[in-house]
Amino acid sequence: MGRGSTTTGSGKRDAGTKLAQQRLSVLELAKEQGNVAEACRQCGLDRTSFYEWKRRFQTQGFEGLKDLPPIHKSHPRTTPEPVVARIKALALEHPAYGGNRIEAMLALEGTRLSSITIQKILNANGLGTRVDRWLALEKANADKVIEITREQAAFLEKLNPCFRERHVESGAPGELLSADTFFVGNLKGIGKVYLHAVVDTYGSYAFGFLHVSKQPEAAMAVLHNDVLPFYRNLDLPVNAILTDNSREFCGTERHPYELYLDLNGIEHRRTRVKTPKTNGFVERFNGTVLDEFFRVVMRETFYDTVEALQADLDAWLVHYNTERPHLGYRNQGRRPIDTVNSFVR
The missing domain is CATH 1.10.10 (Arc Repressor Mutant, subunit A)
Structure with missing residues (x-):
């Protein structure tokens, strides 16, 4: 041998x-x-x-x-496994962070490593992009109850609208509406203009009323003139409205908005204190109407009255509610009016 x-x-x-x-x-x-x-x-x-x-x-x-001896598979300067594990942990703890910020955090812990090396390690472990880290974070915690940090929650909410809106699920049109006041901008000769918006959490059907104030009377006007007549004509009840804790929606026990909801038998729900973004449906609508309507028409047209802007907004709302297909888990390509009509006998 x-x-x-x-x-x-x-x-x-x-x-x-x-x-x-x-x-x-x-x-x-x-x-x-x-x-x-x-x-x-x-x-x-x-x-x-x-x-x-x-x-x-x-x-x-x-x-x-003669041929040189083969190169060892393990490079003498390979990043130690504990450091790799720490990089992966930081990537999931702070999924919005890239290589530069993780490099800075490791430096504070006494570990010196370049952001390029960190990015290579993240790529090799399937954590190279924000979407990769988001998916890994959801997968790691899909089957167990967890307490996530505010930073992790904000990251998931930003990338996954369904996650943000799960707490306000509704089973029918009118069951739960979301209301908010949105600052549109300043009109020359008029001043500040606000949009008082209401969105149905079931199928995204939206209402909008422009006014120069944020007073409770303006917030009530969109309900009285547009929202409640719409559902009454379809014989659909309005059960609850979700708002933030702004002054136009809540205050003393004799607050006008509170009294109006009580008079019409509508439950008033409020978002958690200091977390207005929990009213995710109307927050998303505000972003949509800003990008698709206000930023477009206010560059092309000079409005000297709120009524003129309201007329164009009404036309856009017809398109939004009855012509424009909505993607996502609620509508799945249907128009908001389709989700309403599916409950009309």
């Missing part, structure tokens, strides 16, 4: 010596002929390799013509 091992080792050495001898013969042939190109052609060697072997022969002698 020992003899076989010796033979194998000797065979490897003989093969290395034989290969080096062949390379040396090419060098000698080129020297004899005085023509490197012809020597390489005869021996089937490219000139780049010829000059490399010539350089190694000049600096290392015959041993330099």
Whole structure:
């Protein structure tokens, strides 16, 4: 058995010596002929390799013509596994952070590592992008009850509207409406203009009323003139309205908005204190109407009255509610009016 091992080792050495001898013969042939190109052609060697072997022969002698030993698979400067684990943990704790911010956090902990190396580690572990980290975070906690940080919640809410709105699920049109007051901008000669918006959480059907104030009377007007008549005509009840804690919606026990809801038998629900974004449906509508309507028409048209702007808003709301398909888990490509009509007998 020992003899076989010796033979194998000797065979490897003989093969290395034989290969080096062949390379040396090419060098000698080129020297004899005085023509490197012809020597390489005869021996089937490219000139780049010829000059490399010539350089190694000049600096290392015959041993330099032998193949170099294989490179170790584990690089001596490979990032230690505990550091890799810490990078992965930070990526999930702070999914919105990139390589630069994780580099800074590691530096505070006494670990020096470049952001490029950190990004390579994240890529290798399937955490290279924000979406990757978001999916990993949801997957890691999909089957268990967890307490997530405010930062993690904000990140998930930003990327996943369904997550943000789950707490206000409704089972029918009118069951729960979301209301909010949105600052539109300043009109020359008029002043500040506000949008008093109401959105049905079941199918995104929306209402909007423009006014120069944020008073409770303006917030009530959109309910009295638009919202309640719409549902009454369809014989659909309005059960509850969700608002934030702004002054136009709540205050003393004799607050006008509170009294109006009580008079019409509508439950008033409020968002959690200091978290107005929990009213996610109307928050998303505000962003949509800002991007798709106000920023477009107010660049093209000079409005000298609120009524003129309201007329164009009403036309856009017809498009939003009855013509524009809405994606997402609520509508799934249907128009808001379709979700309402599905409950009308």
